[in-house]
Amino acid sequence: MLSVDHLTKRYRTVTAVDGLSFEVEPGRVTGFLGPNGAGKTTTLRMLLGLAAPDSGTATINGIRYRDLPNPVRTVGAALDNDYFHPGRSALEHLRILATVAGISHRRAAEVLGIAGLTKDAHRRVGTFSLGMRQRLTLATALLGDPGVLIFDEPLNGLDPDGIRWMRDLLRQLAGEGRTVLVSSHLLAEAAQTVEDVVVISHGRLAAEGPVADLTAATSTTRIRTPDTELLMSVLARQQITARLVAADTVEVRGADPDQVARIAASASVIVLELTRHTEDLEELFFDLTSDHTNGRVTEVSPS
Amino acid sequence: MTTIVRLTHAELRKLVAARTFLIGLALSIGVAVLSVVADAAVAGKHGTAALGTTGSTNQMLKLGSVCCVAMLVLGIIGSGSEYRHKTIVPTMLAAPRRGALVTAKAIGIAVAGVMLSALTFGLGLATIVAELSAHHIHHLPADTGTLFAGSVIAATLFGVIGVALGYITRSTIAAVVGAVGWVLFVELAILHTLAPHLAKWLVTGAASALTDPGVLASRALTPATAVAVLSGYAVVLLAVASRLVLRRDVP
Numbered sequence: 001m002l003s004v005d006h007l008t009k010r011y012r013t014v015t016a017v018d019g020l021s022f023e024v025e026p027g028r029v030t031g032f033l034g035p036n037g038a039g040k041t042t043t044l045r046m047l048l049g050l051a052a053p054d055s056g057t058a059t060i061n062g063i064r065y066r067d068l069p070n071p072v073r074t075v076g077a078a079l080d081n082d083y084f085h086p087g088r089s090a091l092e093h094l095r096i097l098a099t100v101a102g103i104s105h106r107r108a109a110e111v112l113g114i115a116g117l118t119k120d121a122h123r124r125v126g127t128f129s130l131g132m133r134q135r136l137t138l139a140t141a142l143l144g145d146p147g148v149l150i151f152d153e154p155l156n157g158l159d160p161d162g163i164r165w166m167r168d169l170l171r172q173l174a175g176e177g178r179t180v181l182v183s184s185h186l187l188a189e190a191a192q193t194v195e196d197v198v199v200i201s202h203g204r205l206a207a208e209g210p211v212a213d214l215t216a217a218t219s220t221t222r223i224r225t226p227d228t229e230l231l232m233s234v235l236a237r238q239q240i241t242a243r244l245v246a247a248d249t250v251e252v253r254g255a256d257p258d259q260v261a262r263i264a265a266s267a268s269v270i271v272l273e274l275t276r277h278t279e280d281l282e283e284l285f286f287d288l289t290s291d292h293t294n295g296r297v298t299e300v301s302p303s
Numbered sequence: 304m305t306t307i308v309r310l311t312h313a314e315l316r317k318l319v320a321a322r323t324f325l326i327g328l329a330l331s332i333g334v335a336v337l338s339v340v341a342d343a344a345v346a347g348k349h350g351t352a353a354l355g356t357t358g359s360t361n362q363m364l365k366l367g368s369v370c371c372v373a374m375l376v377l378g379i380i381g382s383g384s385e386y387r388h389k390t391i392v393p394t395m396l397a398a399p400r401r402g403a404l405v406t407a408k409a410i411g412i413a414v415a416g417v418m419l420s421a422l423t424f425g426l427g428l429a430t431i432v433a434e435l436s437a438h439h440i441h442h443l444p445a446d447t448g449t450l451f452a453g454s455v456i457a458a459t460l461f462g463v464i465g466v467a468l469g470y471i472t473r474s475t476i477a478a479v480v481g482a483v484g485w486v487l488f489v490e491l492a493i494l495h496t497l498a499p500h501l502a503k504w505l506v507t508g509a510a511s512a513l514t515d516p517g518v519l520a521s522r523a524l525t526p527a528t529a530v531a532v533l534s535g536y537a538v539v540l541l542a543v544a545s546r547l548v549l550r551r552d553v554p
Contacts, residue, residue, distance in 0.1 A: 049399045050392065051552040066399040077396055083389045085321055092320045093393075099313040100397040140393060 001026060002047065002148065002179055007056035009042050009203075016042040018203035019056070024181050024196075026147070029174045031194030031211075031281075032183040035289050039203035040183045041079070044152055048077050060148055072101035075148045076141030081133040081157060086126025090117055090136050093125060094143060101144055108143065115139035116165070130157030138166070148179040155189050167193045191281035201289040215278050218287060221257045223250045223264065224273040234267040235260070248272075306403050307410070313394075314381075314411025323380055328419050331373035335427035339363045343434040355440040360516075363434075364447065366427040367454030367514025370420035371461040375482055377419070378412045378465020382544075383475035386554065395553055405470060405545045409463045416459035424454045444516060453513030453526055460533045461510065467540035470548050509533045 002024040009017040017039040024030045034040050045051040047058040049065035060068065060075055068074050084093055094108035112121050115135040120128070125136065134157045141149055154170070155163050170193055174180045184190040190197075197214065199207040207214055222245070225231055231250050235242045240260070245251045252260055257276045264271050318324040342363045345351055352358030385391040398404055428447070435441070444450075465482065472478040490507040502508045503523045511518045512529035524532065 045552070048396060050395060068399070071399055072397050075396075079392065080389070083392045085317075085384070085388045085390050087321050087323075088317075089320075092316070096313050096316050096320070097393055097397050099316060100309055100394065102309055 001061060002150075002181060003057075003059050003062070004043065004047065005057045005059075007043065007046060007058055008054050009039075009046060009051065010054050016203055017046070017053075020200060020203060020205055021056075022198045022205055022208050024179055024198070026179040027174055027177050028195045029170050029180045029182060029193055030196040030198060031190045032181055032198050032200075033185075033187070033190065033285055034183075034200040034206075036185065038200045038289070040200065041152055042203075043200070044077075044079065044150055044181075044183060047150065048075070048079070070101060070144070072097070072103065072144035072146065074144070074146050075150065076144060076146040077150045078137040078141040078154060079150075079152045081130065081137045084125040084128075084133065084136065086124060088125055089122045090125055090128070090139075091121040093136070094139060097140060097143055103144055107145075111139040111142045112136075114142060114169075131159060131162050134158055134162070138169075146178070149173055149181070151180075151182045153184055153186075154182060155184060155186050163189060187282040187285050197281070199285060199288050206288040207284075211281055211284075215280065215284055217254060218284055219254070219276060219278040221252045221255060221260050222273075222275050222277065223252070223260060223271055224248050225250065225264070225269055225271050227269045230267060231264055231269045234263055234269070238263055306398060306400060307407055310398055310403055310407030311410045311414075314407050315414060318381070318411060318415050321384075323384075324377060324415055324419075327373055327377045327380075328422065331369055331419055331423045332426050334373075335366045335369045335423045336430045338369065339366075339427055339430040339434060343431075354438055355435060357444065360431070360435070360444060361520075363431045364428075364444070364450055364516045365514065366424045367420070367450065367457055367510070369427075370416075370423050370454050370458035371510050371514065372483070372486070373419060373423070374412070374416045374458040374462035375465040375486070376479055377415065378462040378467075379469040379478040379482060380465075380475055381412050381415075381462075382408055382466045382469030383473065383478050384469075386469075386473040387475055389554075391553055401548045402545050405466075405541065405548055408470075409466050409541055412462040412466050413459045416462035417455055420455040420458035421451075423458075424451050446516070446519060449526060450514065450516055450519060453519065453529070456530055457510040457513040457533060460530075460537045461506075463537040464506065464540055467537070467544040470544035471540070473554070504532060506533065506536050509536075 005021050007017050007020045020043060032040055042051060046053045047065065065071060065075065090112060091108060094111065095105050098105055098108045112118050115138050117132065117135055117139060120132065128136065138154065154166055158166055170180055170182060182194060194211060196210050197208065223231060226248060228244055228248060228250050232242050235252065240252055240255050242250050242252045257274060261274055343354060346354035346359045385394065394404065395401065468478040468482055469475065486507050490502060490505050494502040494505065509524060509529040509532040512524035513526060
């Protein structure tokens with residue numbers, strides 16, 4: 001399990017990560033989402049011991065990365081796709097890291113196979129396309145067969161086949177009981193891949209929990225009625241906040257549509273139409289990370 | 304296997320895999336052999352010492368300086384290119400104990416330094432023997448063995464100093480330009496002329512006491528003192544590099 005607790009990182013006058021706390025559970029693909037500059041990469045770098053936090057802790061299975069006895073066997077990280085010496089072959093890159101980690105060189109060839117790079121094993125990395133480097137990054141992360149996997153923008157540079165392959169692989173890895181954390185700005189793709197999300201904005205937590213629960217919590221019910229004033233007053237008596245979005249339409253956020261229908265019926269409100277609108281991940285993301293919602297945290301416990 | 308041993312193995316693999324070391328080795332041997340041939344060709348002309356004289360042979364035996372410059376540059380490339388190509392990131396993810404990483408890099412370059420300087424000096428010496436034999440001269444200065452050992456030690460320590468400079472600057476080009484500029488201009492061109500008593504205690508001065516037959520014979524610094532001075536610079540710079548690597552965030 002990954003655990004981030006009140007993590008803060010400042011660069012001169014800029015606070016990149018500001019008291020961030022969240023946990024990532026094993027067995028699920030967790031999306032780590034936020035706009036550019038939200039602090040995603042800085043958080044991942046602190047988790048991996050590449051940057052030192054000013055305060056707070058980031059641990060993997062309760063241990064700081066730097067203190068892990070054999071980190072490659074515990075955590076596989078794919079942060080960027082240009083961390084390669086262009087003059088080395090893909091296989092040599094992996095063999096060097098395998099040597100450092102005390103892993104068999106046979107495993108280097110295996111992970112190249114998993115990443116679909118077997119025929120390019122002896123090619124210099126400098127000649128690789130962006131997609132091939134992305135696959136080599138993934139192979140590097142899988143080298144130690146770790147239980148925790150951290151990917152920063154793993155879909156960048158992949159063609160549609162590659163994106164599907166990566167999506168299936170991430171699900172498979174989580175299905176094997178591994179902890180999988182994936183940062184991405186490709187929301188449509190992330191929506192098809194992740195089960196849980198951690199959304200950050202301006203270095204702070206904006207939301208965390210299962211995608212389905214978060215989108216349900218922010219869903220709206222719209223009621224078209226000629227009795228808008230009457231409906232809003234009876235909803236207010238039930239502590240339900242409603243707003244008029246059109247001359248004949250009232251919108252209620254978060255409430256159960258069945259409950260809204262019963263309240264309307266009990267007050268003899270004529271209901272012409274009742275519809276429920278559930279946000280998709282993209283709408284949720286923009287809702288949570290827009291400046292006017294900054295500071296509000298939506299947290300939903302896994303169901 | 305301990306972390307240091309695994310990291311050192313990896314460093315040696317990197318040296319071979321990236322071809323930089325092999326190119327550096329070839330250049331070092333090439334320059335050494337060509338300088339011997341050139342020295343032999345001009346010996347006795349334009350006021351230079353005649354072939355076979357102590358002055359001429361000493362000039363040809365300055366092979367250690369080639370080894371030192373080659374290892375200084377290779378050491379800088381060895382650590383600086385980790386930042387240039389960002390390979391420092393996967394390396395530090397695999398071995399997050401950064402002190403061990405710097406130590407292993409220094410050990411790896413030291414092994415490379417022994418190989419490069421032994422081969423360069425050995426082949427340079429073989430060329431000298433061949434040149435002299437061709438002119439029916441069959442004797443070498445008595446302290447050639449000391450010179451060989453001194454060249455290997457000096458070049459190895461220059462490699463370690465290069466590793467430290469690469470980590471300190473995190474820029475291969477800045478470190479190479481700065482280090483070579485210091486050695487050639489500040490020390491050799493200025494301080495050796497203006498303040499020789501100070502210069503002999505500096506990096507190039509100490510190296511000259513191990514690699515230059517004329518300086519070795521003059522006993523400006525004894526070989527043991529020169530090794531101690533050079534080792535001191537290497538240890539101090541490596542300690543500074545380790546401290547910076549430990550404290551800095553990885554870019």
